[in-house]
Amino acid sequence: MLLRFVQVSSxxxxxxxxxxxxxxxxxxxKGRYQVRAPASANQNQPDExxxxxxKEKSSRLPGxxxxxxxxxxxxxxxxxxxxxxxxxxxxxxxxxxxxxxxPKLSxxxxxxTTSSTTTTTLPLIVEQPNLIEQVxxxxxxxxxxxxxAYKEQIHPDDVRLNQIExxxxxxxxxxxxxxNYSFRNYSTFxxxxxxxxxxxxxxxxxxxxQYITSLGADIQIPVQHEITELGFDLRxxxxxxxxxxxxxxxxxxxxxxxxxPSDDAHRAHLRSSGLGIRLFARVPVAPTYSWIxxxxxxxxxxxxERATGxxxxxxxxxxSSRVDLSLGGEFKMSRQSQIIWDLTVSHEKNxxxxxxxxxxxxxxxxxxxxxxxxxxxxxxxxxxxxx
Numbered sequence: 001m002l003l004r005f006v007q008v009s010s011x012x013x014x015x016x017x018x019x020x021x022x023x024x025x026x027x028x029x030k031g032r033y034q035v036r037a038p039a040s041a042n043q044n045q046p047d048e049x050x051x052x053x054x055k056e057k058s059s060r061l062p063g064x065x066x067x068x069x070x071x072x073x074x075x076x077x078x079x080x081x082x083x084x085x086x087x088x089x090x091x092x093x094x095x096x097x098x099x100x101x102x103p104k105l106s107x108x109x110x111x112x113t114t115s116s117t118t119t120t121t122l123p124l125i126v127e128q129p130n131l132i133e134q135v136x137x138x139x140x141x142x143x144x145x146x147x148x149a150y151k152e153q154i155h156p157d158d159v160r161l162n163q164i165e166x167x168x169x170x171x172x173x174x175x176x177x178x179x180n181y182s183f184r185n186y187s188t189f190x191x192x193x194x195x196x197x198x199x200x201x202x203x204x205x206x207x208x209x210q211y212i213t214s215l216g217a218d219i220q221i222p223v224q225h226e227i228t229e230l231g232f233d234l235r236x237x238x239x240x241x242x243x244x245x246x247x248x249x250x251x252x253x254x255x256x257x258x259x260x261p262s263d264d265a266h267r268a269h270l271r272s273s274g275l276g277i278r279l280f281a282r283v284p285v286a287p288t289y290s291w292i293x294x295x296x297x298x299x300x301x302x303x304x305e306r307a308t309g310x311x312x313x314x315x316x317x318x319x320s321s322r323v324d325l326s327l328g329g330e331f332k333m334s335r336q337s338q339i340i341w342d343l344t345v346s347h348e349k350n351x352x353x354x355x356x357x358x359x360x361x362x363x364x365x366x367x368x369x370x371x372x373x374x375x376x377x378x379x380x381x382x383x384x385x386x387x
Contacts, residue, residue, distance in 0.1 A: 315352030
């Protein structure tokens with residue numbers, strides 16, 4: 001009996017050991033586990049234990065767990081995995097890296113974008129070109145770039161864009177001549193009319209001309225006042241707005257004539273001419289109206305008395321000069337059309353030396369050092385066309 005019990009216990013113990021060792025032996029035989037020998041003792045590196053696991057489906061694991069794990073792992077890695085354990089830094093041992101293959105997801109996205117571009121042109125403020133650049137623009141075939149750029153900044157209704165301007169005026173003219181010689185003492189009042197024009201070679205430099213004549217003036221005899229001016233103008237604008245103030249200045253040639261009948265025995269033909277300077281300011285108070293005021297100066301005139309029915313001379317030619325003051329306005333209907341008005345007072349002084357040629361009929365003497373103050377007052381209202 002006792003022997004029987006020992007045999008049964010021995011059998012049960014053997015089965016228990018096989019049950020514990022069998023799976024590991026079987027795994028080693030099939031290659032799922034591999035045991036590598038440690039590094040040789042002569043190496044000064046710490047031991048390294050490497051365990052390589054080879055994934056296989058095992059029927060020993062519960063079906064549900066294996067299915068879930070395999071489906072998760074197989075989607076992102078392959079069937080070979082290496083695990084390395086190193087207790088300390090290794091410099092000479094071979095390191096087995098983990099190779100992971102991740103499926104690439106190719107996604108093509110087609111996007112249509114409509115871009116809306118807004119272009120904003122900022123105002124470019126270009127300063128007025130100097131005189132040298134303006135002259136270059138005139139003598140060259142093409143306008144200088146700075147002048148073209150300046151024109152692009154001007155409002156389409158600005159008078160600066162006009163290249164030609166023509167004005168027709170009408171009004172009245174009054175003449176008063178005061179002298180200590182009765183032949184030069186007289187006054188007249190009559191209607192007058194005039195015409196003028198400007199040719200702008202650039203927006204800042206131009207040529208101008210003006211002619212005014214009296215209609216029906218008389219000094220007990222018919223007389224005619226004539227005023228002619230030719231010159232060039234420069235103008236300076238202080239801003240790009242249509243309401244920008246501007247300064248006009250330039251040189252001109254002026255001629256004044258008093259014509260009488262060629263057979264008259266009491267009056268002589270008079271003529272005064274010379275070069276002068278002019279300066280005017282234009283001050284817009286609204287886009288449709290501007291004040292214009294200024295003056296002219298002829299510092300030295302050539303004054304002559306010409307014979308008619310009498311060879312009259314007030315003395316030897318002396319000093320003569322003229323000063324004009326003007327005030328006017330401009331009603332602008334458009335860049336092409338303006339109503340203009342002007343009031344000008346012109347004062348000319350003639351100083352002679354020596355004796356007069358003829359006895360004064362009022363005093364019975366020939367005066368010496370004759371002086372004449374000749375004042376013209378001219379009012380004009382007219383229309384100006386520009387293009």
